[in-house]
Amino acid sequence: MEFINFLHAISPMGSELTNHLSSIVKTANLKKNVYLVKVGNVCKYVCFVKEGLLKCSSLDNGKKACYWFVKENDIITPFEIGFEQVRCKESIQALEDCTLQYVTYSELQDIYFRFPEFYVHRETFIDKYVSLLDERAYILAYCPPDRYKILLQRQPEWIRRVHNRHISSYLRVPLSIVCQLKKMTKQTLAGHIKLS
Amino acid sequence: MEILNFLNGVYPMSPELINYLSNILKTKTLKKDEYLLRAGDICKNVYFVKKGLLRSLYLKGDKEISKWFMKENDVVYAVKSFLEQVPSLESIQALDDCTLQYITYSQLQDVCRRFPEFLNHRSILTEHYYKLSEERHAIVLYPKAIERYQYLLQNYPELIGRVPAKYIASYLGVSKATLNRHKNMLYGHPKNK
Numbered sequence: 203m204e205f206i207n208f209l210h211a212i213s214p215m216g217s218e219l220t221n222h223l224s225s226i227v228k229t230a231n232l233k234k235n236v237y238l239v240k241v242g243n244v245c246k247y248v249c250f251v252k253e254g255l256l257k258c259s260s261l262d263n264g265k266k267a268c269y270w271f272v273k274e275n276d277i278i279t280p281f282e283i284g285f286e287q288v289r290c291k292e293s294i295q296a297l298e299d300c301t302l303q304y305v306t307y308s309e310l311q312d313i314y315f316r317f318p319e320f321y322v323h324r325e326t327f328i329d330k331y332v333s334l335l336d337e338r339a340y341i342l343a344y345c346p347p348d349r350y351k352i353l354l355q356r357q358p359e360w361i362r363r364v365h366n367r368h369i370s371s372y373l374r375v376p377l378s379i380v381c382q383l384k385k386m387t388k389q390t391l392a393g394h395i396k397l398s
Numbered sequence: 399m400e401i402l403n404f405l406n407g408v409y410p411m412s413p414e415l416i417n418y419l420s421n422i423l424k425t426k427t428l429k430k431d432e433y434l435l436r437a438g439d440i441c442k443n444v445y446f447v448k449k450g451l452l453r454s455l456y457l458k459g460d461k462e463i464s465k466w467f468m469k470e471n472d473v474v475y476a477v478k479s480f481l482e483q484v485p486s487l488e489s490i491q492a493l494d495d496c497t498l499q500y501i502t503y504s505q506l507q508d509v510c511r512r513f514p515e516f517l518n519h520r521s522i523l524t525e526h527y528y529k530l531s532e533e534r535h536a537i538v539l540y541p542k543a544i545e546r547y548q549y550l551l552q553n554y555p556e557l558i559g560r561v562p563a564k565y566i567a568s569y570l571g572v573s574k575a576t577l578n579r580h581k582n583m584l585y586g587h588p589k590n591k
Contacts, residue, residue: 325524
């Protein structure tokens with residue numbers, strides 16, 4: 203099972219934990235545009251993305267903004283799942299049809315209790331979100347055309363797969379500018395464009 | 399050792415863990431303007447500021463963008479670089495003479511393995527700095543520099559007092575002249591009184 207292989211790669215797991223996970227990990231399909239969780243709801247799952255693409259968004263100054271995107275062979279879950287089952291500040295939505303492998307929140311708590319070795323994996327889930335936030339802060343420190351260029355260098359697949367309006371939201375760059383930059387990139391970007 | 403008091407304040411530690419950390423923690427001094435880390439290098443250590451002031455910054459050609467400022471009792475590291483052991487996106491520079499206490503990435507992994515109780519500290523601190531990062535993230539998105547300045551003034555007045563104006567201006571994304579104008583708008587220009 204891909205989720206279990208992913209967890210093994212973070213830190214090798216004992217046979218008892220591996221067998222336990224094999225017996226509880228479930229598979230679910232999520233259609234494009236369907237929400238895994240919405241702001242204010244309690245998120246009940248930790249999911250591994252076997253196939254597909256999702257976005258995590260929250261509110262920036264009252265406006266909905268993308269925080270990051272998650273594709274195949276990665277974990278997606280609200281940050282709060284790492285600590286306690288509180289109401290989520292984020293929404294998670296499928297941008298493509300997805301196949302997810304998951305465990306529930308209560309199953310996760312049971313694993314932490316019975317298998318202390320799994321704390322290493324828990325820390326990795328939390329670290330991931332800190333890293334993603336840090337990366338976005340880096341990108342947002344620059345002017346809009348540079349933000350697009352940096353994202354293209356660091357996450358070219360996001361540019362390729364994610365709709366321009368979500369890229370616009372992630373980069374905090376007007377949609378019209380993102381469309382122009384994407385077009386120019388295709389024609390080989392040479393220099394910045396002036397923003398009016 | 400101050401860092402041990404700090405960690406004990408985060409979550410009580412067993413005598414064995416305290417003893418172990420005492421033996422592995424190292425101290426580093428940094429002169430004003432010296433770099434602790436340069437962009438492109440891997441951040442191999444996590445630091446505790448015993449004394450001093452530092453800033454993290456991004457470099458774009460000959461231009462600098464200040465990311466944040468760290469002072470006594472703060473934990474300092476380049477987050478993504480340290481957690482993933484990849485080249486850092488940011489540099490870290492001393493703004494005063496500094497005294498830092500630190501452990502390496504591999505020592506941190508080792509402590510967590512030997513003392514599962516230390517995962518409590520790791521979790522609490524990571525959560526704390528995640529929430530700080532989220533908050534600072536939100537500041538960056540205020541459309542007006544004066545709003546960002548007001549936020550700093552209300553929530554981190556000690557930074558306004560300590561950090562040189564040119565770095566505050568760099569953090570806000572404005573020139574020093576613009577920063578002075580914002581200050582005058584908030585406090586009133588002496589000539590207007």
